Amino acid sequence: MKSSTTNNKKAIKGGTLSVAEVSSSPIAGIFAPELSDNASDAQFMQFATESLFGVGKDYKYTDKGAATLKLDRKAKTATIKVKKNVTWSDGKPVVAKDVEYAYEIIANKNSKSSRYTDSLQNIKGMEEYHSGSANNISGITEPDGDNGKTVVLHFKQMKPGMKQSGNGYIWESAEPYHYLKDVAFSDLAKSDKVRKDPVTFGPFKFSKVVSGQSVEFTRNKYYYKGTPKLKAVNVEVLAPAKAVTAIKSKKYDIVLDTPASQYKNYKNAKGYQMVGQQALQYSYIGFNLGKYDTKTSTNVMNKNAKMNNRSLRQAMMYALNLDEVAKKFYPGVRTRATTLIPPAFSSYHLDSKGYALNLKKAKNLLDKAGYKKGKDGYRTDPKGKKLTIHFAVMQNDDTSDAMYQDFIQQWKKVGLRVKLTTGRAIEFNAFYNKVENNTSDIDVFAAAWQLSSEPSPMDLYSKDAPYNFSRFTSKENTKLLDEIDSEKSFDTAYRVKAFKKWQKYMLNEAAVVPTLYYNTIYPTSTRVKNYAISPADKEYAQWQDVAVTSTSR
Structure with missing residues (x-):
């Protein structure tokens, strides 16, 4: 291909x-x-x-885009210079304020952007602006003024991923300040200037x-x-x-x-010819373990959550026959996933068996954790109460419906009663609305990630990440994620080891477990x-x- x-x-x-x-x-x-x-x-x-920046082999930044980027590790800065002839589609030049404004949109609480993450808080002044205690982001400066072409980002720490696209620490888009400045941040997402008449370059x-x-x-x-x-x-x-x-x-x-x-x-x-490659994408099973606290912008685990039992989560994953699912439902385009860093990132991917089918192990885990089988063949929780697990899936096609029914049947084999949330697959937008809000009728959910081209998992699984839909947090998880993005990880060998430690940890915790890796295939005339x-x-x-x-x- x-x-x-x-x-x-x-x-x-x-x-x-x-x-x-x-x-x-x-x-x-x-x-x-x-x-x-x-x-x-x-x-x-x-x-x-x-994007502002050109991207070449291995997703490294090049100087062939609309702007150039220069990192200074000693000064802890990134200097962005927009090229002279880069112009908005309405004829206005792209200027420094347009670059800064994109950060303001993300960080302003009123815009309710899900792009505001731990990574962007690495820019000085970002947290103060987000909280409303500052009117601007102090760590974003414009040496030549708003109408100049240069923007300097001042970081608290330099990160190894900053050298390539999709790193999360450097936003790669700009927005036309002259065109959008009169629209309130709270109205931007529903504005005609964003939905019907966008201005782009x-x-x-x-x-x-x-x-x-x-x-x-x-x-x-x-x-x-x-x-x-x-x-x-x-x-x-x-x-x-x-x-x-x-x-x-x-x-x-x-x-x-x-x-x-x-x-x-x-x-x-x-x-047609089939244009394709191994995708930066995977599907996964997530377990609902808490809530996202909008006041503190952090994920908070619920110690009483139904799925807050690691043995239960591990057992559910060992019960699935994902190799057969890939072979039966998606031949040639998907394979069983083994870790949260897909093989497309060959250097960082952990060589692991992951959760291969093992019904005996699944049953033993449940037995030891106190999930006892009743006369009806289904298990109770450790307190002896009836256990029903609600599983949220999104609408797609007959094949995905059949796959999820296969999951439910596999879970039944180990004595777990699993029912679809709402009784059926949920429309895409409604599904994510429920998942993001961790509604009480979701215990487990099936979703998928389209990943960034920089493999750091910080923006998906950190304590402050809105996209951490399972809401799993721990001191160890924070430590391991910080190691991946630490100064020491400018040494590639060190970073590879840090990635593999995190993958092992997350596989064991099983708060979010990958199910299938994807190939991207686009039929092209x-x-x-x-x-x-x-x-x-x-x-x-x-x-x-x-x-x-x-x-x-």
């Missing part, structure tokens, strides 16, 4: 690219990275909302938005790398049930997030030229180079 297209034909002038984003729900349509939480929004935004601009369904992109005539080869890009939501038919009828040039369960039905589709999904092939921001070689598919 190749991560870029093979097409040696001559590109035609202009042309419109038709793209489908496969989703069972309408997109949220929040077109600002600081405020958006779901992957579908990001798939739409990628054509217009470009990528190769294309938002031209027409149909809420929740589609976006028409046209060329950004001010794009700093020159005129994009394509005249326009049309992106729309496609229901999973219609994906295979759409591919076979050649309705789209590129189909994003195609159902893995249907791969066998479209992998040989005529007129053979008329598409210069399309690549890996920075190992070319620059990440490459939509300006994509072209088509014929007028029809």
